[in-house]
Amino acid sequence: MKSRLLLFFVFALTCQWGSAQEFTIPDIRDFPRIEKGSPRPPTAVLRNSAFILKFHEHAPLGDGYVIITDHRLPEFLEPLEQLAAHRKGTVIQIEDLGKVYEEKTARSLREQLLERKPMYVAVAPRLESYRENMLLGLWEVFSTLDDDKYLDVFPGILLASSAKSFGALITRTMEYESMDQATLKPMAISQVPSNRESRSLQKAGVLRNVFSEFGLETPIVAIYTPAATEAPKLEGELVWNIRLKDKGNFVKKFPPPARAALTNASLVVMHGHGIPGMSCSVDIDGIPINSNNQIVLSGSCFAAAPMKTDFPRMTRAPGGYSVEPRQAFATRYIDRGATVFFGHMRLSAGFPHLYPVLEQWTAGKSVGEAYQQLINGIIDMRGFGPGRFVLSDPSTSTGSIPQNTLLYVVFGDPALVPLKPLTRVK
16 A cells, blocks of 8 residues: 555656756666655655666566467558568467457467467557557456466567558568667657756756766757746757747757757657657657657657547646547657657656666667566556456546556567667766
């Protein structure tokens, strides 16, 4: 119960709309690692999201590779068969991934996974199947392949908005080569919504310092809403500050120097508020075309929102933004050439859950291993387990929904290794 209260308090603080914050750039080594039973950090740490969730490692069921899909059209199934052959794996077809939580479907899928003993499980849903209870139903299945409560496979989601985009994603995946330190080009985008809310800008500064230890420069775009008239700024030649004319005037075109830096970046990390179709005040139409953006992480709410929701519809998001149905930032980025995207279906906790995923990737871990350790860390922290994942009757839910914290997604092949291990040079 103590850990649940802590996480609720953390979420209330990190999603509030105007708390006063002292602007500092702490060393990443000073960020506390939080797990079940940890003492509550100081209020300033919680308010600034200046802490990191401690991950939980758990050995996978076996060493195989499995794709689970409910696609029926050849233009989707053929690329999946090619990927399965590339990974020396198999494809499991089920009727409807959107109902994977139903007892009969879950039992059948569990039996097939136990027979195949995979390490990696790629989930390829139809767009209409990609919903909250699909993901929670998968956690139910993946956590019941042995006797403990943790996910027993390394998962990943393969999703795109069209057959053409999906086929291109699979082609990029099979051709992908892990980036090394010499070719990695990170970039940070942050939103500054007011004079008093600067935690997202802080994270850009933190990431710049982290990557500098690997000898890497990190260009930064900071987007200021009209309310941020006296907000702090980061200094440096590779910092571009964009001021919006009005709060809803999301960025659809970057100034030429910033656009060139963004187009050239191979890793993009974003922090700030979000809604379907917008992340950190960047509109989906502002996502660069024909860029090098292969790996994208967004700490914004709704960055990977489904088109159809199993949960009660929200009309307002943190930051005071109206929630309207639009294409998710994640799928638009995949459409425009990204190969891996980290985001959240609904209300994200931002940096504390995003950073350790990035940290694992910089250590040479696969997409799926980092994803599994994130969800297992949340399971450990929040006390989830089999029988408690799926929201059985969302229509009766009011207020905060505990399962929200489990709705992180990683679009990408779980066996893909985004980066070769980075080595600190100072």
